[in-house]
Amino acid sequence: MTAAAAHLLHPLGAMFAYPFFRHAFVAGTVVAIAAGAVGYFVVLRGLAFAAHALSHVGFAGAAGAVVIGIPAVDGLLAFTGAGAVAMGLLGDRLRGRDVSIGIVLAWTLGLGVLFMSLYHGNATGAYALLFGEILGVSPASLIVTTVASVAALAALAVAYRPLLYASIDPDGAFVSGVPVRIVGVVFMLVLAIAVSAAAQVVGVLLIFTLLVAPAAVADRLTARPLLAILLAVVCALGFTWAGLVCAFFVPFPVSFFITSFAFGTYVVVRCLPQPRFAFNARKLPWPRFRRRRNSGTHASRSPF
C-alpha cells in the first residue's frame, strides 16, 4: 500500500507507512524506556549535571567519529563510556562538583567544535548532534542503540537493590558489603548508554528532557522506587510518542514537542500538592486528594 493510500484510510496509519517514521518510533521507544529508568537514579543520586556533562563529552565523541569516518553513535558510546568510568571512579566525590564538571563540559564542547570544523563545517550535522534528529536515525545505529539499551536495562535490574541502597545511604551500603564504587562505575556506564541513546533522539543539549524530567515527574508522584521507575518510563514514552505524532502533522522540530510536553507535565506536577503517604490522612489538609492516594492501612498496603 502506498503512503498516500494509507493516509486515506487513517491519518495515524499513514505515519507508519513511512520507514523513516517507523525507525524513529522504534528508536524513540527504546530510548524512552532506557532514559526513563536510568533517569530515576540520576535524580536520586543528584547526578543531573554530571549526566548533562556526559552528553557534551558524547558530542565531542560523535563529532570526532564523523571526522575519522565511523558512525557517530560509536563515537558517542566510546566517549561517554570513557567519561563515565572517570566520573564513576570519583564516586561520591562527584556530588557537588558543579564547577569542575562545568569546566570539563565546556572543554569537551570546544573539542566538538574543533572536530566539526575539521570536517569542513557541516552545520546540519552539528545541529542534529546538538538538538537531535530522531527522524534521521539509521537502521544501523538503531540496532546499536537497542542492543546497548537492553544491556543497560539488564545491568540496572541486576544492580537494582545495591544501587538504590548506595544512592540513598552510601556509607551504610559500604558497611553492609555493597561494592559501592563498582556499583557506581557500573551505573555511570549504564548512564553513558542512556545518554548516548537519548542524544540521538533529542540531541546532547536537550538530554534533560528524557533523562531527568520524567524521573522528576515520577518522584513528585510517588515515593515507591519501582513504581517511580515505571512512571518515569511511562512519562518518557508519552513525551516521545506525543512529540513524534505532533511533529508528523505540524512542521516543527520533534525535539521542540518532546521538550514542551516534558516541561508542561513537570509544571503541572509541581503545582499539584505532593502526596504524603501518611497514615493519619484525615488530619492532613486536602483530605480527598490524600486519601485517594493512600488507600488502605499500613497492614493492608501492597508492598510495591
Next chain:
Amino acid sequence: MTSLVAFRDAGVAYAGRWVWRGATFSVAPGEFVAVIGPNGAGKTTLLKAALGAIAPTEGSVLIDGAPPRRGTVRIGYAPQIRPVAETGGIRSSDVVRFGVDGHRWGLPLPGRRSSVARERVDEALASVGATAYASRRTGELSGGELQRVMLAQALVRRPRLLVLDEPVANLDLASRAEFIALVAGLARDGGVAVLFVTHDLYGLRPSLDGVVRVAGGRVDTGPPEALLPGDAP
C-alpha cells in the same frame, strides 16, 4: 569473653597527618561504650576504622578476632544524617528494608522472602516507635524521626555490633532518654556490643560500660568514672 572489636596501637592518617594514634581498646558483646570528643577530633574516623571502612595506617583493628571484612559480622550502622539530593527521598520503610536485603543483587521480587522481609521491617520500625511514619518520605521527616528510622535499619539486621554516629543529636529530652534506654536494653539483654558516638553525655552515664575519648590526636579509654567529668549525671 572474646572482644567483638579490638583496637591495638591503631592510628589513622589522612594525607600524611595523623587524625589520632595509639588507640588500644576493646568492646565485648553486651558492652555499651560511648565515643566522645570535640567536633573534628576523629570520632567518625574511629567508627569507620571499627567498621572496616578505613584500614588503620598503623597498628591493628580486629572485628571478631579477624581483620574487618565488609559484610562478615552483622553490624548495624546508623550513620550521621546527611541530606539526600533534591528529591523527597523514598519511603522510610524502603530505607529500613535496605538493612534486610539492600546488599542483594537483582530486583525485589514478590514472594515469601519478600513478605518475611516486610515483616522484619515492620517489626524493627515498631520497636523504635517509627511505625507512624513508615510510609512517609525520608525527606519529610524531622531529624529525630530520621534517626529512629536509621536505628530501625541498624536493628533490622539483628546486629551483634551496633555502631551509632550521633544518634541522639536531634532528639528532645524525652525521646533521648527513651532512645538510650532502648539501646542499653539491646546491649544488656541482647548481648549486642554498642559503640555510641556522642558529644553530649547527658542521660547516658548510668548505662555506660566504658568510654573512648578522642581528642588532641589521642585516643584514651577507660571506665566512665575515669574519663567523664564528675558532674555529668
